Amino acid sequence: MSTQTPETAQETLAAPSLKSAAADYWARIKSGDIGSLPAVLGLVALCIVFTSMSSSFLTPGNFANLLTQAAGVIVIAMGLIFVLLLGDIDLSAGYSAGVSGAVLVILVSNHHWNWVPALLVAIVAGVLMGLVIGWLVSYVGVPSFVVTLAMFLAFQGILLLLAGEGGTIAIEDKTVIAIENSNMKPLISWLFFLICAALYVLSGLRKMAVRRKAGLKTELVQLWVFKTVGLLALCAVAVFSLNLERSNNVKLVSLKGIPDVVPLILAILVVGTFFLSRTSYGRHLYAVGGNTEAARRSGIDVKRVRLFAFVICSSLAAIAGLIFVSRANSVSPTTGGNSTLLYAVGAAVIGGTSLFGGKGKMRDAILGGLVVAVIDNGMGLLGYAAGIKYIVTGLVLLVSAGVDALSRKGGN
Amino acid sequence: MSEAILSLRNINKSFGAVHVLRGVDLDIYPGQVTALVGDNGAGKSTLIKCIAGIYTPDSGEYHFDGKPVTVNGPRDATALGIEVVYQDLALCDNLDIVHNLFLGREKKKGVTLDEASMEQLARQTLDGLSVRTVKSIRQTVASLSGGQRQTVAIARAVLWNNKVVILDEPTAALGVSQTEQVLNLVRRLADAGIAVVLISHNLVDVFEVADNVAALYLGTMAAQVKLNEVSRNQVIELITTGKSAGVTNIGANK
Structure with a gap:
């Protein structure tokens, strides 16, 4: 049973690096697991x-x-x-x-x-x-x-x-x-975005906490932050642009919101x-x-x-x-x-x-x-x-x- | 020799006019590797399927742990603690190692899958088998080598504390070093007290890991013998002619 120690150590050593995460991703793409990339x-x-x-x-x-x-x-x-x-x-x-x-x-x-x-x-x-x-x-x-x-x-x-x-x-x-x-009213749109973003971040944090508690390898924190911030920023831009007035005739009807x-x-x-x-x-x-x-x-x-x-x-x-x-x-x-x-x-x-x-x-x-x-x-x-x-x-x-x-x- | 955990007596099985198994006896012992050998068409697969409950024998007795039992389906065999690792590995390429190990028997917390405890248990099982070749247990099975896939399939049989593990030609498609890894794993299973049945065409493998060998010949059990009491030529004689001078049958008291 003593033989398993080096391996476990190796796994934790290999984990915290953006370089290895990128290498893993590249290997996955090469092996045909391209997912949503295209x-x-x-x-x-x-x-x-x-x-x-x-x-x-x-x-x-x-x-x-x-x-x-x-x-x-x-x-x-x-x-x-x-x-x-x-x-x-x-x-x-x-x-x-x-x-x-x-x-x-x-x-x-x-x-x-x-x-x-x-x-x-x-x-x-x-x-x-x-x-x-x-x-x-x-x-x-x-x-x-x-x-x-x-x-x-x-x-x-x-x-x-x-x-x-x-x-x-x-x-x-x-x-x-x-x-x-x-459409939702602009203020409601932002509220909706904030609630969704909070839930998304919380569920991500919770997943990491559960894995850490169980002593398992977790996703690289920097990578997770990068992905989450990127996605949320993209969504925020979308909400912002949807909240702009898009009606041709504002006096007749106002069109804004999600x-x-x-x-x-x-x-x-x-x-x-x-x-x-x-x-x-x-x-x-x-x-x-x-x-x-x-x-x-x-x-x-x-x-x-x-x-x-x-x-x-x-x-x-x-x-x-x-x-x-x-x-x-x-x-x-x-x-x-x-x-x-x-x-x-x-x-x-x-x-x-x-x-x-x-x-x-x-x-x-x-x-x-x-x-x-x-x-x-x-x-x-x-x-x-x-x-x-x-x-x-x-x-x-x-x-x-x-x-x-x-x-x-x-x-x- | 300790008591057999699984004993078959006088098993017969026909498919229409073809009498595939003719009064077969077999004993499988805990902590030992029993090699099941025989030429193509000797009835190895049919015998295994009778043990696993996929086929129901036409007649004969099935004893488990000294008690007579009836096995009417794969579920009955699984309930007894018998697991078969098939030649065409029953793994899902698109799922990772943990998913495959727990397939059909996932651990749950309420309605959701309990990934963390499954991963822990998978890690423990692989460590317990001293499997060190797998980089991450979250990689998909598609990315594994033949030997690693065989290892996962075997680990899956071990995970559920099975008493009898039947391996159908586990080294058939493997290279030299991977064969060695798998054979080591087979030996460790037996050393852990599991009764292992190894179906193999390769007598080198058989002589490397098995404790006793059961040779089928045209649907009859030619003999079940202790491996250290026979020579390779005697085993070949059993496989090809169904008899060999001077072998002591340990299986049934004929």
């Missing part, structure tokens, strides 16, 4: 390009616009990540959002329900859709690609039937519309990240995606894990449905259709989630969703046709999937 670099590059080409890209108004534009796709992508982690796919998530949105609108507009129970029923609809897909995939054994392709059609049909003859049902509920169309949809997305991010990284269900999700057979032999109920992943995916799609109807003030047969699903898959993959399963984080959806939205928004400002936007977004998705595939090769 998405971050891509986002920065795109912003620089569009800012230099269009004077209206980097304006407070456009920034807020970008966030509300990306919101629905981001939430669908967040749900998709659970399914992608297993190496599966849900092609029907876009129309699950549409169907849930339709349920919500019909209950509120046609049946005069309060929005809360209506939203609950819409989410239950999402859960049911997820249960059907998940059951077919994991208990019947039909490949998820086929099941969800079939459901893509079927849900589209349900949406058409629900939307009915007129094709579009408007919603006038103030709360539902507020989600994509209202869009209401942002705290909703942050809440999903926090809950989802907690679920994935701190609970055994999350751990099992990664295990099944990494090596299904190993997971099975470890006593993990693989079928149940897969079923729940689809349920979570469709439930989050239902929340995305709420965002879509809020943005459009209505539901139509194309709500959640067109390129929505492909943008969501693109967002997850561009953000760093692997299509092969076992690799991905909730934040990937946000980073990737922003990349997709920036391309869409920036090229729109430059006056490119929708066709060109689709081609470019498609190519970006292809490049990310290629990077994913190549990094896998490099890793092995």
Whole structure:
């Protein structure tokens, strides 16, 4: 047992240096574990390009616009990540959002329900859709690609039937519309930022304290401070610019503050990240995606894990449905259709989630969703046709999937 | 010789018309490495799967700790304290060493995972096995060498205080020095009082670490013998012809 002392000593000696941390990070990147790096670099590059080409890209108004534009796709992508982690796919998530949105609108507009129970029923609809897909995939054994392709059609049909003859049902509920169309007051925005920042710092400190108490190697303090300060500074700049007046006619209407949809997305991010990284269900999700057979032999109920992943995916799609109807003030047969699903898959993959399963984080959806939205928004400002936007977004998705595939090769 | 912890008597197993195991007897002793050898198709894997509860024998007796037991599934075997380390390692490449060690049996504090105590326990287990080749136990398994992966797989079997650890060809894909590391680890397991079953095609490995050897021949147990009482040629004879002159069978009292 005396032999273990040198090793332990070595480990603590190697720990406190920025140089070794940088070397570790570089080694991880070389081994194919690139994470969100391409998405971050891509986002920065795109912003620089569009800012230099269009004077209206980097304006407070456009920034807020970008966030509300990306919101629905981001939430669908967040749900998709659970399914992608297993190496599966849900092609029907876009129309699950549409169907849930339709349920919500019909209950509120046609049946005069309060929005809360209506939203609950819409989410239950999402859960049911997820249960059907998940059951077919994991208990019947039909490949998820086929099941969800079939459901893509079927849900589209349900949406058409629900939307009915007129094709579009408007919603006038103030709360539902507020989600994509209202902002927090500037003072509330700063308060919200401060509370979030405090919680973020506290949770980081607590994690380090727990590890130190247990006598385990902790993350380098300087590095943690650097990362935390950097992230919070970035967020503070974002809050500052969102608090600037962005209305063209201030006398008519004043537009400033964080869009209401942002705290909703942050809440999903926090809950989802907690679920994935701190609970055994999350751990099992990664295990099944990494090596299904190993997971099975470890006593993990693989079928149940897969079923729940689809349920979570469709439930989050239902929340995305709420965002879509809020943005459009209505539901139509194309709500959640067109390129929505492909943008969501693109967002997850561009953000760093692997299509092969076992690799991905909730934040990937946000980073990737922003990349997709920036391309869409920036090229729109430059006056490119929708066709060109689709081609470019498609190519970006292809490049990310290629990077994913190549990094896998490099890793092995 | 001490009492066997696991004894199989007259085990039969057929798959349709194929009679794979024909009245096999096997004894496994605590603190000893029992090598299970045999040519391809002799029934080694089937026998292991019967022990691990993946297959249920058609007939025969299964004794654990002197008591007759029925093992109807992998869970029963796990509950007895039997762990199999399979050849195609049951590890998740995308998870780190700690995650893999505790996979399916995570320690929790309320609803959240108790990472700190899992990491401590993982560190203790690896130290207890004198594993010194792993740089950080928070690195992913994908970044480990074949020998290190085997070490993690074995450590996982040890972590849960198992009484019987079955290793399916642990050195098959390893280089010379890594084979040496793993064999040392196998020896330490036995020295710690665990009953180890080592399935191997490599007689050099068998003679290096095993205490006794059980040779299967076409679904029958040719003989289970003490290793220091036989020569390599006698073991080869047992594997290839099913019998050898002058070996003393310690397994069953035939």
